[in-house]
Amino acid sequence: MADTESLKGAMPADIEEMAQNLLSAACEKGVPLATAESCTGGLLASLLTDIPGCSHIFERGFVTYSDAAKCDLLGLHRKQIDECGAVSRDVAIAMAQGALDRSNAGLVAALTGFAGPGGDDDEEGLVHIAVARANGEPRHEEFHFGAKGRGPIRLEALRAALAMMHEAL
Template identity: 55%
Template sequence: MSRGNAPPTPPFPALMTETLSPALPDDIERLVEAVLKPACDRGLTLATAESCTGGLVASVLTDVEGRSHAFERGYVVYTDEAKAQELGVPLRLIRQNGAVSEPVARAMAEGALRESGAGAAVAITGFAGPAGPDDEPGLVHFALAASGAPTVHEEHHFGDVGRGPVRLECLRVALRLLRDAVA
């Protein structure tokens, strides 16, 4: 999962996100560290493919001084066209299954891994807030693709709790998936 170009990590005390720390719950801070420390120690690079979170995962992964070199890149792909253009998700796959689906989440993660060259990539696609008449608010699909491992998928139903709370829950799940991949 290494690209071989991450510099060695000097010893650091437990670090917190610099910009978002006052707004983030403590458990998310701990998850960020649980992702970045082993990624840095092992020289692994990470990528994100985000739809309903709008780059939130990428933001926290780049907000810890001295550890952000583990982050390779992030894709914010909100529209179907962006998913197709940036990550190579076939539009027919989106049309057949819907943008918020397991096949699309898997294709997003695998596309982010392929396009970025990172060692692991997490993808998130869902309905963070009020959705269309046939859409379930709080339904989110996650996928984690890692070099040399099968792609992992999780489906979560957070409920109609509002965009902010859904995004925070998405952050927890995405960081947990990345933590498990780099451990």
């Protein structure tokens, strides 16, 4: 019988396992989680709330697809987005810090990127991920997943964010 109460099986098995491992570790350590997502459109938050028994450690998710949402919900300054670009190291780190400041989370992942297809100046598959802990320095990584299409790029971004979050615990 199909699991009609969750999205189990909708994601690749390795991603579901990574999410389970992250949630278990966060529960063990008592570290609430939050996300600030642009290019993944809330997929990470959805994944982290779909696992029974551990999802209570997920505090909240911010889906900030537009520049205005990044400013309104996470406190970024429009000037920073205009100068650095919405898909940049500085914006990813500011998104993570904004999510920490606006939640009760102890660990946050922020993702911003071009899932594609992009404009002439947009590198399809470019994703910036920042992970920040309360009272700690944020960690940033830049990924070049290539022109694989929106779905595969988003899945690669989930894998990278889950790995970075787990390492930061």
